[in-house]
Amino acid sequence: MIVEEENLKKIENYPYLSVEGLVTQFFTSGGIVKALDGVSFNIKKGEVMGLVGESGCGKSVTATSVMDLIPDPPGRIVKGKIIIDGFNIIGDINKLAKIKVKSEKNVIIKRNRKLIKRHNFILSKIRGRTISMIFQEPSLSLNPVMSVGKQIMEPILLHNRIEISNSIIRRETITKEQIRTFYTEALKIKDAMERRKYVNQWTNMFGVAESQDSILELFNSQASSDQIERDLENFLFGEIEGTNLRVIEKVRDYYKTQEELFKLHTTLLMAEENADSELIEKISMEIRNLQRKSNKELFGFKITYKFLRKRIDIPYVKEARRRALELLKLVNIAGAERVIDSYPHELSGGMQQRVMIAMALSSKPKILIADEPTTALDVTTQAQILELIKELKIVTGTSILFITHDLGVVAEMCDKIGIMYAGNLVEEAPVNDIFYNPKHPYTIGLLKSIPRSDVKRGDILESIPGSVPNLITPPSGCRFHPRCSFKMDICETNKPKLVELDDNKNQKVACFLFSREVESSE
């Protein structure tokens, strides 16, 4: 019992996303922009973390870096780890590209195309499935020439093939036995909601989710139980479409191999990180074997699939479309049947953002990054979208990294807040501590600059003097020192480390006022 409880606690505190010493730079003709300078934080299961700061402080760069979506050229992640669900997605960053800085304006980057290809393969299995993202401008973030439905279906079809294959196979091979068990089980449940839930689960598993309502109707009808059973059998056997199961099995095999390859590659990457040469050898061997095996066994299929993809995919597309509709309903889009076939420009900004959220949630990700999801929307829509994200968090249990410059939004949405300044995380604490007990001079300044109801009329709203520094030539030491009213000598030369406060383990501050710990720079 005790062990289990401990395990549970461990799982609760298990960080889904953990970022360590992330350094991202942009190599431009004007010089190197040091956009992120060692950012570290982690987000636990179901936790919502807010990132706040002035524009240009590196919030969005953090978000894009976490997805490894920094456009290259000009940008690259230079150092650090991004551990998603226990796996460092960027692996050994120095192997992907060798960066040779001759001078600020003359940087030579040598990319290892083979490794980048592998890196992209691994990422494509992680993005959209374990971690996904909502962007700032919904109107720009949806492909204008693709229908909304197609765009939502794309990640579903990419990430859920095996599951969909299984449910199709189950549907096509359904037996009387199975129907009878389902019927008796369902009859046992008297509560309408519970029964609905059970039917929903079962129909999803058997790939007949579309007939969920008709089945429920059958149960509610006044006919005798024998009659209902017979009707149910007739009905469900009628759902069988006579799909060629051998093809479905082949598709499943194909995606299973892909999945195995992905797992092997992640193991390989971890082995490489630990420099475990024996394991590397073993895994590389396995990868080669698997590839050889799949080339041999699936050769014919791959060619057929290339040419007949549209035909083979029909049952999958059907299922994906049903799921897309469900997602659209989940994000409260009225008239989902109509919206699914429309194009992004036919929708309002709020609707577009809902579609984006539906896309992001399509494969039930563990982490969701929301990069100022409401900035481009008007106030009432903003409130609706925020409400929606909050609801979804409860329903799906996703961890969220919420990026905004609006402290009010943060107070409402988040469990903890990170304050960013010029590419650094300067303070990180639970919401209450940030608002009622801010420590870092920048946080204090930021909070003072919000209009409040308890300020007397006629008082001047305070602002932080100076402006955000140019990140090509950032200030030495603590990047905030030129604007800080508590500046000490050490601030100009050394960079403070983000450390926990003595009296509050939850609150971390990077300021020499609280700790003399210096961030080591190599």
Next chain:
Amino acid sequence: MELRYFVLRRVLLLIPTLAGLLILVFALFMSLPHSLLELSLFPGIPHNAALEEAQGAQILGLPYTLNGVYHPGLPLPLQFGKYVVRLFQGNWGYMTVPIYSGSVIGAITTFFPNTAQLVIIASILAIVISIPLGTFIGARPNTISDHVGRIFTFIGYAIPAFVLGTFLLAIFSKGGIIPIFPSANAFSASAIPNPPPSWMLSSGDLFITSPTHIVLVDSLLHGDLGLAWNTLMHTILPVLTLTYGLLAGIMRFIRAGMVDSARQEYVKTARSEGVPERIVIREHIRRNALIPTITVMGLIIASLLGGVVVVEEVFSYPGMGLLTVQAAVQTQVYGVLGTTLVFGLILVLANLIVDVIYALIDPRIRY
């Protein structure tokens, strides 16, 4: 709005465009010196036809010249109306040039298929090559392959068709360094069986094949591989010359479009959903990159049609282009006006098709 309404509206918009085209040709006609008009009437007009017309006009009490198109005494709008009516009646005047003598309509029906053959083959080739190649280099800007591709594009863009054509002709045709291709004509007269089969209508030394009138297609349909091969060899050099320019024009825009749309937010979204890079390029970047390419397609087609004139002239290939040039050289007023009108019609129709494709690819355009 649905696509078919868009197409309907676009077709209706053809009417003012065509009216504009007719006005242009009529204006050209009116701006010709009077002496030239009179002068140009005589050569090549079968006298009975012209006389009949003149008599008809006389009966109606209208001012007329020999072929009745030109009515100097009438007010301009009325003259224009008469001109249009005559065009619709199929009376486009007469012309005599080295490759043809007879009615302008007859010349067009004889030579248009040859030009169509060139243009269609060149377009297909150019599209088949430029889209994958443009996608390839556009997806990896500023790499070695991009530089090579861009140089290739620039050369095609910058080399005038007549310079390239002259060189190809001099190198590959009879008497050149590598004499593997025949020069002049759409096919050799010797390749035609004697007597000509029933599907070939001959008038003098000109042949019209049925059913499509395009020799390459018809000879293949009737299984005459010898003639098909001969025709193909005759088309290769002109087609190559045309294709290179066309290809370069299309590729340049595809590359620019690829680079531009790769920067867009929706590409980031697709990547954030785990879409593999190959599919991001094909489905997200390229589809959007094709849109700007299609908007300039009208201009590219216009330059292709201009290229046809030059290429046919360089290779003495009997088509609409050569007809136009010869009509101009021989001061055949009706020949020049007729071919100008036909080139205009082709371009207007091509633009219609381009617009429909545009609407098919970009759903935003239908609104």
Next chain:
Amino acid sequence: MESPNLEKTMIQRKKHPKLQDYRFTLKLLGKNRLAAAGGVIVLVYFAIAVLDYVDPQYLQPYLNYILSGGSQAFYVPLGPGLSNGWAYIFGETEYNMPIFPYILAALKVDLTYTVFIVGSGALIGVVLGTISGYYGGYLDEVVMRITDIFFSVPTLVLALAIIFALQASSLLDIVYALIIIWWPTYARISRGQALSLKSMKYVEASTASGSSGLRNVFVHLMPNVLSPVMVQLSLDLGSVVGVFATLVFIGFMHLPNPYIPELGNIIVIGESEFTAVGAWWAVLFPGIFLFIFVIAVNLLGDGLRDVLDPKLRR
């Protein structure tokens, strides 16, 4: 209360914004190596043309020889080589005319006419386009319908027809025909630009402060319409030279002198030598001169487009 110092610096900074802007553009253009190379080549071409005007002496004897029909006797033309002096470096063409001075003389003719065509076309187009874009209504409708008509016939065919209608008997007639054909392009570009600028705050502000319509057009709109026009203009230098040479090459005009120095004409003459005695140089060198100019102009135009694009201008 603003500090006087700040005000002073602001005035200083605003002193030559336009000039600074041009300087900046040039600097960016210089950074784009291909565009810079294109610019240099275009400059060299224009330098040659100007030199012809400034000091015609070095060409004149050759030109006289050429225009009078060369040797008018059939000798096999000399191939390219250094042994016969600078004029014969690219060999001879028909009637033993030296190719190099012939090309140099042609460059002067081609470039002068091209600049004239593009310049006049742009002037007419920009004025008409900007005015019609600014005023809209009937005027706009008419101007746009006219441009539509011009775009409904392929350029080269239209040029041919217009030259035919004008009964061209000199190169100048081709110039007129090409001006007629080229202005609609500029009219469309500047109209589009004027339409989007019209609703800008600064134009509205100047209207509100009593500026008249025409003043708005010439003072506020036209300078800002110019940057896309500049790009098109630079690209068109290439197309016009090409079309001009092509038209002369097709050669249905009754030119007063068959040996008129023009690149297309030199190629026509060379072509007959090429097919007759295999004098490849007689086509290759004039072709290359034409080709390099078109490439250079395109490189420059593309570079200009990138540099003037506000999205990329950073």
